[in-house]
Structure formats: structure tokens, C-alpha cells
Amino acid sequence: MAMEISNRLGLANVKSDYIHAAGRKLEDIHEQLLELEAKGEVKVIHIKDENKAIEADTLFGWKKKIPTNRIWHHKSCGQCGNIPGYPVSLLWFMNQLGLEYVDERNQTSCTAWNYHGSATSNPVGLAAVAVRNWHRAYELGLFPLFHCATTFGDYKEMRNMLVEYKELRDEVGRIMHKIGRELVIPEYIVHYSEWVHVMRFEIAKLKKYDLSNIIATVHPACHTYKMIPEDCIYDKDIYAGKRTAVSTGVALALGAQVADYSTWYDCCGFGFRHILTEREASRSFVMDRKIRPMVREAHSDVCITQDTGCTTTLDKNQWIGKAMGYTEQVPVMADVMFAALACGADVFKIVQLQWHTTDWRPLCEKMGIDWKKSEEEYNAYLEELKAGGKTVNLYEYPKS
Amino acid sequence: MEYDENGVSIVPSEFKKEIFEEAGKDFRYQEYVRGCLNCGVCTGGCPPHRFFDFSPRIVLQNMKSKDPELIWTMMDEYIWACFQCFTCAMICPFLNSPGGIIAILREIAVRRGFESAKKVLKPYSRVLLKLTAYGNQLSPDMIQPDFFPDWGPTIGYASTDLAVKRKAIPMPTLQVTNLSWDVAPEAMKELYAIFDEAGVFKIIEAVDPSLYEIIQDIVDDVRSS
Numbered sequence: 198m199a200m201e202i203s204n205r206l207g208l209a210n211v212k213s214d215y216i217h218a219a220g221r222k223l224e225d226i227h228e229q230l231l232e233l234e235a236k237g238e239v240k241v242i243h244i245k246d247e248n249k250a251i252e253a254d255t256l257f258g259w260k261k262k263i264p265t266n267r268i269w270h271h272k273s274c275g276q277c278g279n280i281p282g283y284p285v286s287l288l289w290f291m292n293q294l295g296l297e298y299v300d301e302r303n304q305t306s307c308t309a310w311n312y313h314g315s316a317t318s319n320p321v322g323l324a325a326v327a328v329r330n331w332h333r334a335y336e337l338g339l340f341p342l343f344h345c346a347t348t349f350g351d352y353k354e355m356r357n358m359l360v361e362y363k364e365l366r367d368e369v370g371r372i373m374h375k376i377g378r379e380l381v382i383p384e385y386i387v388h389y390s391e392w393v394h395v396m397r398f399e400i401a402k403l404k405k406y407d408l409s410n411i412i413a414t415v416h417p418a419c420h421t422y423k424m425i426p427e428d429c430i431y432d433k434d435i436y437a438g439k440r441t442a443v444s445t446g447v448a449l450a451l452g453a454q455v456a457d458y459s460t461w462y463d464c465c466g467f468g469f470r471h472i473l474t475e476r477e478a479s480r481s482f483v484m485d486r487k488i489r490p491m492v493r494e495a496h497s498d499v500c501i502t503q504d505t506g507c508t509t510t511l512d513k514n515q516w517i518g519k520a521m522g523y524t525e526q527v528p529v530m531a532d533v534m535f536a537a538l539a540c541g542a543d544v545f546k547i548v549q550l551q552w553h554t555t556d557w558r559p560l561c562e563k564m565g566i567d568w569k570k571s572e573e574e575y576n577a578y579l580e581e582l583k584a585g586g587k588t589v590n591l592y593e594y595p596k597s
Numbered sequence: 598m599e600y601d602e603n604g605v606s607i608v609p610s611e612f613k614k615e616i617f618e619e620a621g622k623d624f625r626y627q628e629y630v631r632g633c634l635n636c637g638v639c640t641g642g643c644p645p646h647r648f649f650d651f652s653p654r655i656v657l658q659n660m661k662s663k664d665p666e667l668i669w670t671m672m673d674e675y676i677w678a679c680f681q682c683f684t685c686a687m688i689c690p691f692l693n694s695p696g697g698i699i700a701i702l703r704e705i706a707v708r709r710g711f712e713s714a715k716k717v718l719k720p721y722s723r724v725l726l727k728l729t730a731y732g733n734q735l736s737p738d739m740i741q742p743d744f745f746p747d748w749g750p751t752i753g754y755a756s757t758d759l760a761v762k763r764k765a766i767p768m769p770t771l772q773v774t775n776l777s778w779d780v781a782p783e784a785m786k787e788l789y790a791i792f793d794e795a796g797v798f799k800i801i802e803a804v805d806p807s808l809y810e811i812i813q814d815i816v817d818d819v820r821s822s
Contacts, residue, residue: 272770272777272778273777274728274732274733274734274735274777274778275734275735275777276777277770277771277777277778278733278734278735278736278737278739278740278776278777279735279737279740279777281763281766281768281771284768284771285766285767285768285771288767288768300768300770301770301781302770302778302779302780302781302784303781303783303784304778304780304784305732305733305780305784305785305787305788306728306732306733306734306777308728308729308732308788310724310728310734311725311728311729311797312700313681313700314681314721314724315707315718315721315724315725315804316700316703316704316706316707316714317707317718317725317729317797317800317801317804318704318795318797318800319704319795319796319797319800320624320625321794321795321796322791322792322795322796322797325791325794325795326788326791329787329788329791333784350683358625362624364624365624371794372790372791372794372795375790375794376787376790376791378787419682419683419684420682420683422687423682423683423684423686423687424683424686426687462642462684463644464644464680464682464684466644466680467680468644468645468679468680468681468682469680469681470677470717470721471645471680473720473721473724474717474720474721476747478645478648478649480747481648482644482647482648486644486647513745513748513749513752514747514748515749516747516748516749516750517747517748517749546765546767547767549766551754552754552755554748554749554751554752575765578765579758579761579762579765582761582764582765583758583761588764588765588767588769588772589767590767590768590769591767591768592767592768592769593769
């Protein structure tokens with residue numbers, strides 16, 4: 198078997214016997230990091246046995262260990278404010294699977310909005326913020342898991358710069374000393390979608406609904422696989438190893454059909470600055486380059502994302518398309534939210550789809566989910582809270 | 598900066614040379630500007646190229662020309678068209694990063710308080726405030742119909758009973774309305790120390806002095822708490 202095409206809709210389920218790893222000759226930053234550690238120049242947050250890591254292949258066939266347990270959640274400053282079902286679904290799965298983690302207040306944004314959006318930072322500032330947050334995980338004895346694709350891209354870049362430039366290490370080390378911290382670098386920079394990917398078969402065991410009639414289209418976030426592309430998961434059984442496997446992998450494992458569309462590689466139109474200050478560009482990009490191709494070419498039931506900006510941009514900008522006579526609509530949610538829905542998580546309390554703009558109810562109905570019952574229970578819960586009732590949480594952080 | 602009778606800035610060539618040299622001295626420059634075949638694959642894949650007069654191939658060619666006049670032509674609106682998606686960097690056969698060059702040029706424009714940068718960033722001040730003063734970004738109370746009428750009729754969901762809806766999110770860190778999550782003051786204080794040491798506050802002062810003053814008031818309050 199050289200190649201086997203089983204998906205009538207496209208390439209997602211193409212398997213290959215080969216990893217075509219030939220190409221650009223790059224230094225493996227992981228090896229250089231360990232050399233610096235051996236020289237005593239940096240401390241490394243290592244993957245330990247307790248992290249129960251699962252290995253995955255990256256673009257050039259290098260191995261990457263993805264920790265699945267004893268996790269420090271590095272939240273996204275976009276997701277938490279705007280798409281709360283994203284982190285909640287992730288924590289829900291970790292609870293379902295009996296895994297340990299910490300979600301706490303002692304974390305800042307990666308501040309990479311000030312890198313890509315406004316240019317009001319610099320490499321020293323960005324790298325110091327990264328190390329500050331890495332060190333917080335280090336002092337708790339946990340491994341950091343980054344929820345945001347831009348954080349993931351930024352931190353991969355900062356990790357590489359810190360390894361390659363002594364002057365930057367010295368300057369960041371000086372700042373860390375000033376705030377009572379040390380220069381530490383995680384052995385691997387890991388995005389939440391990589392956790393979902395390596396856990397996809399465990400997740401699939403929790404499946405409650407048949408997804409065989411659901412057609413999904415995947416929009417991978419640029420900053421996961423275009424920034425430091427060599428440090429991103431590829432799998433020879435998904436897109437034959439030609440495209441990043443994350444997000445597509447979990448949808449396939451859950452039994453959904455993952456359909457291809459012609460603008461898969463395009464960004465979402467977020468643009469950082471554009472989504473706020475040149476919205477016409479973002480809106481046009483969403484409809485013309487993403488949503489319409491997904492619906493017209495693939496008849497997509499759901500658009501699966503893996504990043505804050507993409508989810509927001511693709512979800513919020515469909516309604517305005519009607520002004521141009523565009524009738525195409527498709528609900529947008531992160532891979533982990535789609536997986537949580539498939540595994541029976543509550544539509545309102547856990548997946549929190551009520552914050553989304555494009556109508557997701559037809560998808561729920563096609564999946565066989567009774568969203569009306571969920572809405573009634575959620576509204577009753579809101580009334581309880583208004584009357585002074587106690588919150589029901591997935592996690593309680595230690596009170597200090 | 599001097600201006601002619603039509604209000605067009607007259608920029609001395611020495612100044613333009615200074616800008617190019619500042620970009621060239623950035624330690625990232627050698628990583629981002631390598632050989633170029635002029636193949637144009639970066640521009641072919643560039644999302645904003647479809648909507649703006651913007652081409653990553655031109656960005657790279659201008660930098661490689663080392664001609665301060667050509668580089669100066671990009672310092673106004675041109676550099677702000679980039680989406681920062683890094684499609685160009687991923688597909689470049691020579692490992693160039695036009696997106697990275699854009700980041701360097703934008704940082705120079707902001708650091709030096711160019712009028713074009715001030716104009717472009719003005720509508721961005723709320724995000725800049727949240728990010729710099731609180732170590733956070735998009736707060737739930739920012740999603741209001743008045744600000745996002747083009748996001749459709751259901752966008753108003755967040756504008757009613759927001760506090761109780763946030764309380765119903767089963768993560769205690771998220772049960773706030775004015776921040777994405779409830780950032781601990783000690784984390785904010787460390788962030789301010791980083792911004793002081795790395796010169797981030799100074800950058801914001803250069804590009805938006807009034808916003809800088811508001812941020813400093815918040816910083817002072819948190820530091821004294």
C-alpha cells in the first residue's frame with residue numbers, strides 16, 4: 198500500500214507509507230537547547246514520566262513529546278474573553294480522563310498582540326514575558342500547555358531566539374533576576390491542539406453521537422504551522438503527511454468526514470489590526486476566501502478551528518455577508534469544542550455555544566443533540582445564580 | 598519633519614538612510630533577509646495581497662536593494678497592510694521572512710512615533726490599554742453591539758446579564774467581566790517590571806502619549822495595592 202484514498206470528499210484521510218522529510222536543512226533547536234542546559238546557561242522544563250507524554254512526528258520527521266498530564270494551563274487572552282467554551286471544553290476533557298492540571302490567576306497574556314498587531318513591543322519584552330510565564334509553570338513543577346495559536350507561534354519563536362542569541366539570553370536573564378525568576382525554557386513548546394491530537398483516540402472512546410453524516414472543514418491557524426513550521430505535528434496517515442495533522446486528526450478519529458476545500462491554506466482574515474481597524478478586509482476575506490469555499494465546494498456542516506482569532510473572525514463575520522447577497526453560513530468552533538459536543542458535553546454549560554454568532558443549532562440537530570433541553574437547564578442555572586446560588590465549577594484554584 | 602506647501606513631508610535622505618540602518622542593525626534582520634530568487638511565491642500566497650497594494654516580494658526586494666529611498670516608500674501605510682500570518686515565511690524556498698521584516702519596520706515606525714503609525718494605531722487603543730495595563734486583552738465587556746454592529750443581531754448576548762453569564766462559566770478564573778481572566782496583581786506587577794526594563798512603556802509613550810498616561814495611572818494603582 199503506497200497510498201489509499203478513502204474519503205470521497207478530499208484528501209484528509211489519505212494515508213502514505215512515506216514521510217517525505219527531504220527539504221530545508223535546519224538545526225534541531227531541541228538539541229541546541231539541551232546543549233545550553235549542559236553548559237549551565239539555561240534551565241529546561243523537562244518532560245517527566247508523570248507528564249505521560251505521547252510522541253508525535255513533526256514536519257521533518259523529528260519527534261516531539263506532547264505531555265498529557267500535570268499541565269499548567271496558559272490561557273488565551275482572546276479565548277477567555279470571547280469564546281469561553283474553548284478552555285472549558287479542554288478542562289472538561291481533562292476531568293473526564295482523570296488528568297491533573299492547574300488553572301490559576303498567576304499568568305499574563307503572551308502580549309504578542311503587541312508584536313503582530315501594534316508593534317509596541319520588542320524581542321526582549323516578548324521573550325521576557327514568555328520566560329516569566331514558563332517559569333511560573335516550572336516553579337509549580339508542571340508542564341505549560343499553550344491555548345492560543347499566536348502564543349504558540351510567538352513562544353516557539355522566542356524559544357528559538359533565546360537559544361540562538363546569547364545577548365538576548367543575557368538581557369532576559371537580567372530581567373528575570375530583577376523579578377525574582379530564572380531563565381527557564383520548556384523542552385517542547387506545546388499547543389493545546391497537539392494535546393487534543395495525541396489524545397484523539399482516548400477522546401474517541403468517550404464519543405456519544407454518530408458523526409458519520411457530519412461534514413467538517415478544517416481551518417488550521419497560521420501561527421500554529423506557518424510560524425516555526427518545523428515544530429508542528431504532521432502524520433503520514435492524515436493528508437498523507439503533507440499538511441499539519443492537528444484538528445483534522447481528532448475529527449477523523451471521532452468518525453466525522455473531513456472535506457477538503459480549495460482555500461485550505463489561506464488565513465482567516467484576522468490580520469490582528471484589521472479585525473479591529475480595517476474590518477472590511479477581514480469581512481471580505483472571511484466570506485470570499487473561507488466560508489463560501491467551505492460551503493459551496495464541501496457542503497460543510499461545521500468549520501473546525503484551533504485558534505482564538507480564527508474562531509472569532511470566521512464566526513462573527515458571516516452575518517454581514519448577507520449585505521452582499523451571500524447566503525452561505527457554517528457554524529465555527531474549535532476542535533476541542535466539536536469533540537466535546539460529540540462526547541456529550543453540555544452545549545451551554547460546557548461548550549458555551551451561546552456566545553457564538555453563526556447559528557450552530559442545525560449542526561446540533563444533525564448530530565442528534567437536544568440543545569433546547571440544554572438551553573432550558575442553562576437558563577434555570579442562570580436564575581439560580583441570580584438568586585445567590587453557588588457556581589458549579591470544573592476546577593477550584595487554590596485560594597491564596 | 599518638514600513639509601512642503603501641500604502638506605507633504607519632505608524627508609531628508611540622511612533620515613531615510615538612518616531608518617534603513619536601524620532595520621539592518623536589528624539582530625533578526627540577517628535571519629529574515631537572505632537570498633531571493635524573485636520567484637514571487639510569497640506574493641502568490643499572501644492573503645492581504647488580494648485586498649491591498651501589498652507584496653511581500655516587493656518588501657524583500659526593497660530590503661535587498663539597500664536603497665533607503667525604496668525602503669522609505671514602505672514606511673507609511675504599506676507596512677501596515679500585512680496580516681502577520683507568515684504564509685510568506687513558510688513557503689519561501691530561501692527561508693526569507695517578509696512578515697518578519699514588516700515587524701521590524703513597524704517597530705521602527707512606532708518607536709520613532711511616526712504620524713502614520715499614530716494614525717493606524719489610534720482605533721487600537723482599547724486593546725493596547727488592556728494588554729499593557731492588565732496583561733490581558735479582549736475582555737467580555739468589550740463585545741458590545743455599538744462597537745460591532747456588523748457582527749449581527751446576536752452580538753448583544755454579552756451586553757445583558759453579563760456578570761451572571763460569566764459566573765456560569767465553570768472556570769473560576771473566567772468569572773469576571775472586565776478581563777478575559779482574573780489576572781493576579783503579582784503577575785501584573787512582574788509584567789510592568791518587564792515593560793520598564795524592555796522599554797515597552799517608552800514605546801507606547803512615543804506612539805500615544807495620552808494612552809501612556811492612562812496606563813501609568815493604572816500601573817501606579819496596581820503597584821501601590
